[in-house]
Amino acid sequence: MRIYEELFIVKPDAPEEEVDAFVSQLDATISQAGGKVEKVDKWGTRKLAYKLQKYSDGNYILMLFHCNPETVKEVERRLRVSDLVLKYLTSRMDETLKWIEKRKKEREKRAARKPAPAAPAPAAPMPSAAEPASIPGAPMPGAPAPAAPAEAIPADAAPSTPAAEE
Numbered sequence: 001m002r003i004y005e006e007l008f009i010v011k012p013d014a015p016e017e018e019v020d021a022f023v024s025q026l027d028a029t030i031s032q033a034g035g036k037v038e039k040v041d042k043w044g045t046r047k048l049a050y051k052l053q054k055y056s057d058g059n060y061i062l063m064l065f066h067c068n069p070e071t072v073k074e075v076e077r078r079l080r081v082s083d084l085v086l087k088y089l090t091s092r093m094d095e096t097l098k099w100i101e102k103r104k105k106e107r108e109k110r111a112a113r114k115p116a117p118a119a120p121a122p123a124a125p126m127p128s129a130a131e132p133a134s135i136p137g138a139p140m141p142g143a144p145a146p147a148a149p150a151e152a153i154p155a156d157a158a159p160s161t162p163a164a165e166e
Helices: 016-032 069-081 093-113
Strands: 002-010 036-052 055-067 085-092
Touching: 002 016, 002 069, 002 093, 016 036, 016 055, 016 069, 055 069, 055 085, 069 085, 085 093
Parallel strands: none
Antiparallel strands: 002 055, 002 085, 036 055
16 A cells, blocks of 8 residues: 545536535545545635636645555546546655655764764853953953053153143
8 A cells, every 4th residue: 555645626617516526436436446545635726827728727636545556547547537627646655755754764873973062161250340350461341541651651752741841
């Protein structure tokens, strides 16, 4: 048994009772062949990307079911000969599910091989405003810059003041 997804577009002007009868006919076909219909999802009327048989809208129906490949051929034959159906698409889902499982296992293997991220080194404690700076000679943040000593300034570079000139 394989898992299949069947999406088909029905004419928008088809009566709801006729569409339901067709879906139940497909359900019976699958059940008689030993399959099982998981769900039937009616998406409603939607705009088509391009016109199909002079229709610009279509009624979308999605079926998810388990069956063998011969049953799928019969379901597709019924969809092809039905006057209600504009287009259909059959997808085999078990291959996709297998592929997803395989990718998940590969990711887990890679994650197991990868070394654990190193813990960050503990940060040095920041000096608080009450404590003096731990680096000697470094100004404390927010403190005024210290003035240069007077003997470090050359005499000729010293600013002249009016009192000094007299």
